[in-house]
Amino acid sequence: MREYLRILKFPGVYSMVFASFPARLAYGMIGLGLYFKTYHATNSIAFAGFVAGLNGITGALTTSIRSGLLDRFGMRTPLRLFVPAYGSAILVLNFVGNRSGLIVASLLLGICAPPINLSIRPLWRFIVPAEDMRKALAVDTSVMTAATVIGPVLVTYLSLSKHPASALIACSILIIVGGLSLSALSITRQWAPEKKQPSDLGIFKVPGIRLLMLEGVLIGLGAGIYEIAVPAFTSIKHVEHLTGTIFAVSSGASIIGALLAGIFGKHLTPLNAFIRNYYLWALFALPLFFTSPGYSLMVVSGLVGLTVGAQQVFYLEVIEAVRPNGTAASALGWMWTVEGSAASVGAAIGGSLSQTVSPQFCLAITSATVVLGLVVVRAGKPLLSAADRFGVRPD
DSSP: OHHHHHHHTSTTHHHHHHHHHHHHHHHHHHHHHHHHHHHHHHOOHHHHHHHHHHHHHHHHHTHHHHHHHHHHHOSHHHHHHHHHHHHHHHHHHHTOOSHHHHHHHHHHHHHHOOOHHHHHHHHHHHHSOGGGHHHHHHHHHHHHHHHHHHHHHHHHHHHTSSOTTHHHHHHHHHHHHHHHHHHHSHHHHHOOOOOOOTTSOOGGGOHHHHHHHHHHHHHHHHHHHHHHHHHHHHHHTTOGGGHHHHHHHHHHHHHHHHHHHHHSOTTSOHHHHHHHHHHHHHHHHGGGGGOOTTHHHHHHHHHHHHHHHHHHHHHHHHHHHHSOTTOTTHHHHHHHHHHHHHHHHHHHHHHHHHHHTOHHHHHHHHHHHHHHHHHHHHHTGGGGGGGSSSSSOOO
């Protein structure tokens, strides 16, 4: 723990982490908040999944555009443009009650999503020494995941309270406070995009990036199905109040996993750590089909979350090593575009399958996508050889 406290003492780290936390909390709330808003307005699990998926895929498809803006213009202008727009879009959605209006508002919301995490990730390399990057990424992943622990619990409580509209109102306030606070930091103003040389490859010409995109399609699909299958499962079993708790257990375990990743495995290169942890992830995901919305789902989701937290740290290291120069934000942005689009499709599929087949069948699909992701990465390991060394990337 002392090592992580040392990371927080680097100039600019403390203010960056805590200024941006309200916005990350809003992101932890919005998916479930949109689901509950739509479900209560239409009484349809399938339509709620469709709307959540539509919002997600719109946001994912435009992520690469926002990350490109960061790599071209820096961070302040995009943040100050998208943050107020997103907060306003949430308020508009909150007061829409018909299906057509919910579809239009969710599309608008996805387009306006501000690049909060895309802005923070490049800043770590700017303010933390290379030898501390794994610990820095562990801190960042833990903070981001902490928002997904608190967010689902908070939004579930507010959505099921006597004043359900307060859930999205709180989300709007948090995104504006956190996003504008991040844009006001001096470290955000000082960060400059990398200069791209004519000889540098484009993102899609790097074989390792293409491999990770294929893996991202599988994992995104499974994650999207899971995120809808859980609230659908609790709704069908009439234990909606457990939804936030299940997600919180998974996210809490992810925090532990991320912190463990930063401490252990110092002798493992990012690529070896990534693949070894993948085996554990696949193993823990297999029993999801046999769970029910109670202690069994909490335990299995917690074990999966433990490995996912560590995987996020190693994944960021691998991307940083493999990506071409001049893509500090856009490389991750394209990854999130691919994975997020697949997750949105998964959410739409998950809502339909949960209603027509069963949520347990959806959880089985999630397990299968993790196993397939492992197969893809293991088979394409040579394409990720740039990450098979210590040190994320040369300066």
